[in-house]
Amino acid sequence: MKIEKVLIVGLGLIGGSYAKGFTKNNIKVYAIDRDKKTIDYAIENNIIIDGITEPSKEYLENFDIIIFALYPKTFLEFIEKYKSNIKSGTKIFDVSGIKKSLVPRINELLDNSIEFIPTHPMAGREVYGIENADENIFINANYIITKTEKNTKNGIELAKEIAKILKFKNISILSLDEHDEMIAFLSQLTHCIAITLMACKDSTHLAEYTGDSFRDLTRIANINKDMWTELFLLNKEHLVKEMNNFITKFIEFKDMIESENIQKIKEIMQISKDRRIHFNKEIGD
Amino acid sequence: MKIEKVLIVGLGLIGGSYAKGFTKNNIKVYAIDRDKKTIDYAIENNIIIDGITEPSKEYLENFDIIIFALYPKTFLEFIEKYKSNIKSGTKIFDVSGIKKSLVPRINELLDNSIEFIPTHPMAGREVYGIENADENIFINANYIITKTEKNTKNGIELAKEIAKILKFKNISILSLDEHDEMIAFLSQLTHCIAITLMACKDSTHLAEYTGDSFRDLTRIANINKDMWTELFLLNKEHLVKEMNNFITKFIEFKDMIESENIQKIKEIMQISKDRRIHFNKEIGD
Numbered sequence: 284m285k286i287e288k289v290l291i292v293g294l295g296l297i298g299g300s301y302a303k304g305f306t307k308n309n310i311k312v313y314a315i316d317r318d319k320k321t322i323d324y325a326i327e328n329n330i331i332i333d334g335i336t337e338p339s340k341e342y343l344e345n346f347d348i349i350i351f352a353l354y355p356k357t358f359l360e361f362i363e364k365y366k367s368n369i370k371s372g373t374k375i376f377d378v379s380g381i382k383k384s385l386v387p388r389i390n391e392l393l394d395n396s397i398e399f400i401p402t403h404p405m406a407g408r409e410v411y412g413i414e415n416a417d418e419n420i421f422i423n424a425n426y427i428i429t430k431t432e433k434n435t436k437n438g439i440e441l442a443k444e445i446a447k448i449l450k451f452k453n454i455s456i457l458s459l460d461e462h463d464e465m466i467a468f469l470s471q472l473t474h475c476i477a478i479t480l481m482a483c484k485d486s487t488h489l490a491e492y493t494g495d496s497f498r499d500l501t502r503i504a505n506i507n508k509d510m511w512t513e514l515f516l517l518n519k520e521h522l523v524k525e526m527n528n529f530i531t532k533f534i535e536f537k538d539m540i541e542s543e544n545i546q547k548i549k550e551i552m553q554i555s556k557d558r559r560i561h562f563n564k565e566i567g568d
Numbered sequence: 569m570k571i572e573k574v575l576i577v578g579l580g581l582i583g584g585s586y587a588k589g590f591t592k593n594n595i596k597v598y599a600i601d602r603d604k605k606t607i608d609y610a611i612e613n614n615i616i617i618d619g620i621t622e623p624s625k626e627y628l629e630n631f632d633i634i635i636f637a638l639y640p641k642t643f644l645e646f647i648e649k650y651k652s653n654i655k656s657g658t659k660i661f662d663v664s665g666i667k668k669s670l671v672p673r674i675n676e677l678l679d680n681s682i683e684f685i686p687t688h689p690m691a692g693r694e695v696y697g698i699e700n701a702d703e704n705i706f707i708n709a710n711y712i713i714t715k716t717e718k719n720t721k722n723g724i725e726l727a728k729e730i731a732k733i734l735k736f737k738n739i740s741i742l743s744l745d746e747h748d749e750m751i752a753f754l755s756q757l758t759h760c761i762a763i764t765l766m767a768c769k770d771s772t773h774l775a776e777y778t779g780d781s782f783r784d785l786t787r788i789a790n791i792n793k794d795m796w797t798e799l800f801l802l803n804k805e806h807l808v809k810e811m812n813n814f815i816t817k818f819i820e821f822k823d824m825i826e827s828e829n830i831q832k833i834k835e836i837m838q839i840s841k842d843r844r845i846h847f848n849k850e851i852g853d
Binding site for chain 1 (some may be wrong): 640691710738751759763765769776778779782784785804818825828840846847
């Protein structure tokens with residue numbers, strides 16, 4: 284399946300990075316973004332061929348593949364408003380960080396002739412906007428397809444093709460619920476920890492004493508607060524469960540330290556060490 | 569003050585990296601390590617000029633500067649056993665990650681003619697031993713001198729000179745207690761969090777889905793369990809206080825998510841974001 288032309292809706296960091304990656308691979312990229320300056324920037328910098336700010340039927344019907352790189356709620360609003368402008372047979376993709384509270388609602392709105400293949404590129408940066416877009420963030424990163432009963436073999440193959448073009452390493456297929464549970468633990472819990480570490484006391488005077496461990500743990504605290512608040516609340520159930528589990532285990536570990544249970548402390552450290560090995564990237568960890 | 573010759577006791581990662589840094593700056597480096605193979609390796613690789621495994625009086629009295637790169641308890645044992653082998657007028661330094669439970673005990677043991685300047689280079693790696701020694705870990709890192717009433721102007725100047733030779737960026741002077749409180753928050757708490765994150769459930773099957781945030785937060789979970797257990801317990805009071813504070817704030821944040829208090833969540837995220845800026849390194853963050 285050869286991809287020749289795509290439409291990207293939303294040219295933020297992820298949409299812009301997709302656009303750069305596709306363009307680099309000689310795919311014709313078009314875009315919709317509500318900000319005219321973003322469209323102008325992307326055209327001037329040869330990131331896209333052309334773009335518009337208002338999703339007209341005449342424009343949308345030129346595309347068989349549309350990728351939505353929007354916040355979940357904005358994506359939902361777009362589909363509610365413009366679904367009738369999307370032509371039959373179009374395959375649409377997203378990049379949303381939560382799935383269960385979004386995907387069924389999108390599918391309910393869409394005509395059966397339009398296939399929605401939900402995907403989540405596990406990559407990002409702590410900076411935003413088209414100016415910071417960088418196709419290299421996808422190299423060796425993980426790409427998740429959350430398959431639903433509405434997906435065809437062709438649709439899934441197309442998602443895989445997108446991942447390959449953008450140089451993702453692992454392509455996985457998960458259910459919506461498996462995805463959201465995993466993301467609550469691996470991504471949302473870690474962001475909650477980083478935020479709490481920065482917020483729990485005014486440590487700014489400590490910056491000149493710090494080693495790398497505190498920097499590593501709090502890098503992601505430089506957070507896009509609108510996006511992450513939306514993501515946390517849309518996955519509240521799983522996230523609160525993971526936070527509670529973490530609190531329980533953290534208190535257990537604190538008790539071991541308080542009671543100087545050296546054997547138990549070392550056991551936990553060994554488990555931690557053994558498991559961490561699995562998370563090393565082949566390159567650049 | 570020109571340093572011409574030093575003796576390093578303990579050629580692990582930090583001692584070995586000190587040795588490499590000094591040698592690179594044409595300082596004559598000698599070493600004591602109980603492992604003959606380590607000494608042989610360091611001589612063969614031109615990291616030191618010469619070394620021994622047993623700290624004899626004849627050897628020790630050749631040095632005006634001795635740097636102890638040992639675990640705190642091993643350092644204490646060394647001083648207890650060999651203090652009479654150290655000649656009058658010698659200045660000694662350490663690299664220990666805790667100070668209050670160690671420094672006064674060392675000073676009690678030492679003759680007043682020997683000056684102990686406690687220092688903490690805030691650098692490390694998640695690998696160990698002379699084979700992994702790398703003088704570049706000190707570049708732009710922080711270096712802390714924990715001054716006591718026994719320290720002379722000359723002693724402090726010498727500590728600063730060592731930091732400059734090794735290319736540390738910030739040199740700070742703290743009290744023993746200020747150091748231990750700071751280290752409990754910036755370093756020990758973060759290690760406890762990383763360990764708990766890895767230990768709190770078997771997440772190894774999730775590795776293929778992970779993004780960088782989980783990797784960043786758990787990199788330090790690949791821990792030297794003997795050393796860190798020792799450090800945690802020697803600083804138990806401060807560490808448990810910081811862990812309790814973190815737990816309180818983390819639960820507060822969880823409550824905001826559960827009750828969907830969007831305004832409060834965004835406020836905390838903004839505080840977190842604003843503070844994190846202070847921790848950016850000029851190079852390579």
